[in-house]
Structures are given as C-alpha cells and as structure tokens.
Amino acid sequence: MTEKIKVILWDFDGVILDSMAVRDFGFTEIFKTFNQEDVDKLINYHRLNGGLSRYVKIRYFYEEILSKDISEAEVNQYADQFSVIMKQKLIDTNNLISDSLDFINKEHKNYKFHIVSGSDQEELRYLCKELGIDHLFLSIHGSPTPKKQLVADLMNTHKYVNNETCLIGDSVNDYEAAIHNNIDFYGYNNIKLKDINEKYIEQFKTTYVFNK
DSSP states (O other): OOTTOOEEEEOOBTTTBOOHHHHHHHHHHHTTTSOHHHHHHHHHHHHHTTTSOHHHHHHHIIIIISOOOOOHHHHHHHHHHHHHHHHHHTTOGGGBOHHHHHHHHHHTTTSEEEEEEEEEHHHHHHHHHHTTOGGGSSEEEEETSOHHHHHHHHHHHHTOOGGGEEEEESSHHHHHHHHHTTOEEEEESOGGGGGTOSOEESOHHHHOOOOO
8 A cells, every 4th residue: 555545445245344154154045955066166156256246146056057047036036035144144243354444443534435345235234334334434335236337436426536546355356346447456365366466465453554
C-alpha cells in the first residue's frame, strides 16, 4: 500500500469473516439428497472460487457436475435455502477475523471503505448489521451482481481515481475483478495469491504498514 491509496474495497468471506467451513456446510445441506461425490466436487469448486456468488456455484453444480438444466427459479430457491442457513450460522462474532477487523476499526475514518462480495447482498448487509460492523463501511455490496460489475459501479458512482483505489481479497476472482477495473489488488489470507500477484498482506497488525 502506498500513500496514494484513499479507497479500499474489501472482500468479505476469508478477509473480514472466517466463513469457509460454514459455507461448506451450507452447500452440503442444501444438496444433501444428492450423491456425496458430486457434492464434494462442488465444495472443491467453491473453495477454489471464493469470490464467485452462490448463484454461479449452484448453476455450476447442476450444469457442469450433474450435466442437468436448472431454471432461474430453482437457482433462487436453493440460494434462499442457503441464505437461511448462513443467517443462522454466521452471526457469531467469533468468526470475525481480528487481524483485518482491528485495522478496519482503527482506519475507517482515514480511508473510504466499501465491501464488494460474492455473498448475497441482502444477506451480507444483514450479517454486517448483526455483527455490528456495518457502520465501518460507506456501502456494502454483493451478489447476484458479479464482483467485476460491483467494482465498476462503485468506481463510476463515486468517481474514484483508479490509482487511488485498491481491492483486498483472498481469491483469484477478487484479483480478476481488480485487474478488470484497472485498480491495485492486495492478496490476503491465501498464500497461493503470491504466485499471481506481488502485492500481498501477510498480516495487518504486525507485518504490514499502511501509509497516510
């Protein structure tokens, strides 16, 4: 991070909230009547593509793993079931990642913070409110709008300058959203991202310094 950065766009899952195990459970639960090997393939896809929305993953499960068609209504039905589980399981503040959250709490008045996530937008805003962190961000955005578009919309709406804006995320999808919008990307909480991007935050509290 250099002194020119004024705007930070945050991914949510894996960056602010440690939610992978709960989301694994959610997919396993909504597809519990299906073959376990097929569900395991979905879980693997989910873990490799943390930045993609559940809508994409549900469709992927049907069309790519099961080789079956699925209607938009059916996708939404599964997504609604998934959201009910997430709202029940993810409001535990113990799931918050203290390293990043401490930085956000300390610096939210010094930068312009927004959340751009693959999580369902309505659910995401509910979770942030229940976890008591919604006030730390100027806005909170999620799926079904793709992350690339969420970033583009924020940049256009607020007239943010590209070289003053960055995205912090833990997946290749986050990296792709940043590159697509010509802003800096900082990997976090996924060392595999070091292979594709030189900018990486090891730890906010001890090894990374943000300049004003």
